[in-house]
């Protein structure tokens with residue numbers, strides 16, 4: 001079901017919400033936030049690079065009486081195309097400073113490397129029992145890099161956990177590194193209002209996908225730790241990167257923790273009843289008839305859950321004919 005992208009609106013305390021449509025079935029838009037800072041504006045996230053998204057930013061700013069030329073800083077919450085995709089174009093047009101977490105800066109070349117991504121997906125897929133015909137379709141689907149995610153440039157400035165981004169007049173954004181959904185993910189906390197800009201870390205209705213990738217040890221473990229950490233930080237009014245504003249971020253975070261607990265339990269039981277590859281578990285855990293993109297995300301999410309069960313000693317693995325089999 002398709003929903004209308006909401007209108008841009010001011011949220012008070014110098015914060016403005018400018019939603020930008022995305023070329024996906026879900027999520028259908030990204031929330032960018034224009035925050036008044038030092039006589040200008042800081043923009044948090046920018047959406048994918050396509051004309052509808054670019055126009056939505058222009059229209060949203062105009063509707064709110066804001067001037068895009070005032071944007072002196074673009075901060076991205078993490079390195080996914082729906083957040084960083086348009087960065088090169090915006091930085092070029094507006095001449096603004098570009099800020100991300102230091103880990104993101106290290107991953108820019110990987111973000112720009114589509115063939116490398118396909119190779120990693122194929123290795124992960126064949127190691128975890130994905131049928132060969134589906135692996136072939138991955139190669140076909142991803143043969144050309146989508147136009148909405150052109151190459152991005154490295155940042156002008158990087159931040160680390162605990163750093164602050166100054167907004168002027170004794171106000172700042174505190175950087176909280178929240179790896180899990182993506183290694184470089186950051187949330188920002190407004191020192192004046194206590195509002196959390198949660199990126200994709202805490203979302204209403206959906207739980208952010210935790211994708212397995214080579215070089216990661218336990219991304220789901222990182223995600224759960226990052227969520228629990230926020231619960232110790234008075235997480236109340238939360239402005240997420242997708243969907244509607246969240247009144248009680250702490251309650252939403254607890255729901256997401258429960259969701260993962262349940263899924264971990266279900267997958268552990270499934271593997272206890274019969275040894276399984278990650279592909280077997282994915283097929284039994286998710287609804288049938290997923291689109292290719294949905295199937296890819298569901299599969300990588302399944303590997304993350306199984307690897308977390310292994311990392312926490314609840315499952316073992318063995319290699320059978322070059323394929324990883326999970327067992328009790």
Ligand SMILES: [Zn+2]
Nearest residue numbers: 080082200241
């Ligand atoms: Zn997102």
